[in-house]
Amino acid sequence: MRAGNERLSGNDIVIPVAAGESITEGHLVAISAAGYASEASKAENLMIAGCAMKPVDNTGGEDGDVEVQVRRGAFVWNNDGSIKATDVMKPCYVSDAQTVTITSTGSSKAGVILGIEGDGVIVETL
Structure with missing residues (x-):
């Protein structure tokens, strides 16, 4: 059981990346209503998660095939x-x-x- 286990920081999170998306290190990361990450863009109804800590490429993949490391702050x-x-x-x-x-x-x-x-x-x- 993991309940009550201490986590070092709530500022570092990992988010599954949307199909067909590529995210550049040091760019704003958004989460869609479906729960998948992409680079932030001018669009309504996105939740901004933070800054991508490493580049990821899911341009040839399906939703969630790769994850992006994001830092909040x-x-x-x-x-x-x-x-x-x-x-x-x-x-x-x-x-x-x-x-x-x-x-x-x-x-x-x-x-x-x-x-x-x-x-x-x-x-x-x-």
């Missing part, structure tokens, strides 16, 4: 230019697998903005 993503210093602690949304935006229309929540660094945005994945 605070990461720096590209700013599409819409996020300003006054947006700290506000939600931001996916523009593409490396870019976030303040605009929610047609997108999914990437996380909460913790700070701005040059052209990068520190985002905590929740």
Whole structure:
């Protein structure tokens, strides 16, 4: 029985990858309603899991044939230019697998903005 066994970190998770998908290391990872991972994209109803820790290629496989290692936490993503210093602690949304935006229309929540660094945005994945 595993109940009560300590896990070192809830920040490192493994997610089965959707059929036909390839995920690049260091990109945002999304989970579909079916429960399979893909690179994040501007689309509604995706759950953002975090940052891919290793590249995976399931372009020739079926749903779940491979898994992706994902880390949750605070990461720096590209700013599409819409996020300003006054947006700290506000939600931001996916523009593409490396870019976030303040605009929610047609997108999914990437996380909460913790700070701005040059052209990068520190985002905590929740």
